[in-house]
Each structure stands twice: as C-alpha cells, then as structure tokens.
Amino acid sequence: MKFTAAAALLVAPLAVLASAVPKVERKITYDGYKAYRIATHNNAKSVTDKLAPLAVVPFNQNTRDHVDVVIPPSEIAAFEALGFEAEVLHEDLGADIREEANSFAPYQEISAQAIPSDTWFDAYHAYADHITFFNDLQAAFPTYSEILNIGASVQGRQLFGIHIWGSGGKGSKPAIYFHGTVHAREWISSKVVEYLAYNFLTQYNDTAVKAIRDNYDIYILPFVNPDGFVYTQTSNRLWRKNRQTRSSSSCVGTDINRNWPYKWELSGGASTDPCDETYKGLAAGDTPENRALVSFTQSLSASKGIKLYIDWHSYGQYILIPYGYDCSKRATNHAKQLSLAQSTASKIAQSYGTKFTYGPSCSTLYATTGDSVDYMQDVAKAEYSWTIELRPTGSGGGGFVLPASQIRPSGVEQWEGIKYLLASV
Ligand SMILES: [Zn+2]
Helix, strand or coil, X not given: CCCHHHHHHHHHHHHHHHXXXXXXXXXXCCCCCEEEEEECCCCHHHHHHHHCCCCCEECCCCCCCEEEEEECHHHHHHHHHCCCCEEEEECCHHHHHHHHHHCCCCCCCCCCCCCCCHHHHHCCCCHHHHHHHHHHHHHCCCCCEEEEEEEECCCCCEEEEEEECCCCCCCCCCEEEEEECCCCCCHHHHHHHHHHHHHHHHCCCCHHHXXXXXXXXXXXXXXXXXXXXXXXXXXXXXXXXXXXXXXCECCCCCCHHHCCCCCCCCCCCCECCCCCCCEXXXXXXXXXXXXXXXXXXXXXXXXXXXXXXXXXXXXXXEEEECCCCCCCCCCCCHHHHHHHHHHHHHHHHHHHCCCCEEEEHHHHCCCCCCCHHHHHHHCCCCCEEEEEEECCCCCCCCCCCCCHHHHHHHHHHHHXXXXXXXXHC
C-alpha cells in the first residue's frame, strides 16, 4: 500500500522533536480521528489510489476484500466525498484510546509466593506491571518454571519470558513456543499469552493440563518488541515496529516480523522504505530483537525440537498456517496443519461463538516475507507453525484498541483452543 507519505507525516514531526529535545515526546491523541473499513471488491489499488492525496494513517494492511484506514478530522469531509463503500471501525479513535487508558488498573501487590490475582485479566496495564506480574507468577511456582531473559532490544529492554515444564523436568520435552506483541499496538496478544501462561501454571491439577505440561516444555515470550510496546503507551497508540533508528533515514523502526533471515530477500511481502509500516531492514536479521529471537529459537530447535510455534497478533480473527512468502507453496504436513486449524477454530467458537477464519497465510490474508512463521517451519523445523490474529474482526467495530471487557473472553476462548490443539498434535 502506498501510504508512505501519510506515514511520514505522522512520524516525521515526532522524530524531529525527539532529536531536538530528548526525552520530550509529543503524544498523539487521535482525538476526532475516525477509522473506516473500505470494501475493495478485489481492487485495492483503485481504493489506495483514490486515498493517495489524503493524509490517511494505515490501520491495517489491505486484505483481499478490504482496506482499514484512520482519517484525521481535517480530512474526513474529503474522505466522505470519495463515496467509498465503508463502515466505521472507530467513531472517535481518540475517545476509544482514552477509554482504554482510563480502564488501566494498577498491579495488585501480593505477598511472597502468592499467585497474582486473576483480576489481572480485566484491565490493561503499564509495561512495568507486566514484568512484575510475570516475576510474581513465576515465584509462585518455582519448582516448575523459570524466568527467561533471551537478549535485549534496541533500547536495552530485556526480551523476557517464562519457561514452564511438568513431571519430566526442565527442558526434557519438545517445545511449545509462543511469541506475543511483535507488533507493538496489538495489545491483546500480550494479554492472551499471559492468560495461557497463568492457566498452564495454575491448573496443573487438571488432568488435561497436566498431560500437556508432562509432554512439553512451554516457552512464552509476551513482548518480543518491548520498546515498541512502551512507545504505544507513552507516545503513539498505533505504533507497530521496533524503535531502531537508521542513519539513512529520519523514519524510525523496523518490522521485526519482516526481518527474519529466511526468504527475507524476496520482494512483495515487506517494504524497503524505512518510513513504511512493514519496513524489512537493510539486511536479514539486522534488528537486535530478531538476533536474540533467532539465537533462542536455534537453541530450542537443537535441543528437543519445536512441536508448535504460535506468533500471537491482532486483529482479524484468523488462524494462519504456512506460508507467508509464497501463495501456492504448502508445508509437507499441510493437510494435518489445515485440519488442526479448522478443528481448533471450531473449538474456539464453542466458548462465545467467535468465528476464526483459517488457511495458509499468504493466500488467506496477504504475502509476507522474512516472517517468523516461515522461519519456524522451514529453518527451525517446527512441526506446526502458526500465526493467530486475535479479536476483533473489524467488521462490527474496533481494531487494535479492543475494550478491556474483551480481554478475559479472548483468553478463555484461546485457552480452550490451545488445550484442544495440544491434546491433538
Ligand atoms: Zn501483527
């Protein structure tokens, strides 16, 4: 999509301000901005060509049938004059972001070795509180878990996580391996993997959960892009990439999920423009976050192997199996992956009727190169390698800013799906 000019408008003033006055960043409020889903009828180019003169903000990548965009107040009249077939995702994005911020709850301090309260899943939280939550959760189960620190981000934050095991002992079984929040604005992904970690640890007395824990080592990294996530909380709720600067551009950030060293060199599934939302970097694996993730992944692959990898994203409600880089290529165990994606989607729907679309990543959604799922499948040799795009679908309202009331149901339906999946692989 040719949203580069608009993205530069959004990003450039921040970058200038940040370099001129360190530590002072203007927060973008998005007050009065409207988000729309535009029907493309398989002609996304005609839509994006018409949008080109407007200062639109890309809200999600175009899929086969729609483009989602955010329109600043000054452009709404011009946008509506274009006469698109469009539905409103956010009537006032700024108001919805404020409501989300107002729903933040402080972390409830607990006594030593107590289990954190599960009210954690009724609100969003500051980044520092997420670290405390994981440390406290792990401390309550010291015999069966440990905190991981696999490397540092551009700005020096640890890529932390939790490793959970069962009766076989630490590191004795194939890996179940989850990444969250590679795209900074996809807040629900960290909450859902936290919900899964919480349940894996607290429900070991459940027969089905015990079987999973005794058969696998579980590795969960909730924030593989911590700098970007912090930036969404301090400066720009819609930030996606990491916070890496490049001497060649005033634009900030590389998409860590287009930076994996596999099929990175192909064109069509990422951007070579540093101002773009899907900027792939100057070379494969040239983000510190990706280097840390590759190194950790290789260690899992070389030890007991990776049974299942899931990269947790939002939004759209999809279960995506390989591949991203080629719409006709299929994994050698494609039929099994597709059938499991279908039955997992059915299981997820049993909780609240939430419908997840499933299929190969490229042909179901769009082409991606240098992405984690293709790397995990072909290089790290994961048996199953998936992306799950969480709530909402977009149709019916909402996007990255998902009301806090949907955190718990998102966790519940995915927990049911994961328990089913891990009993079935
Ligand atoms: Zn994403």
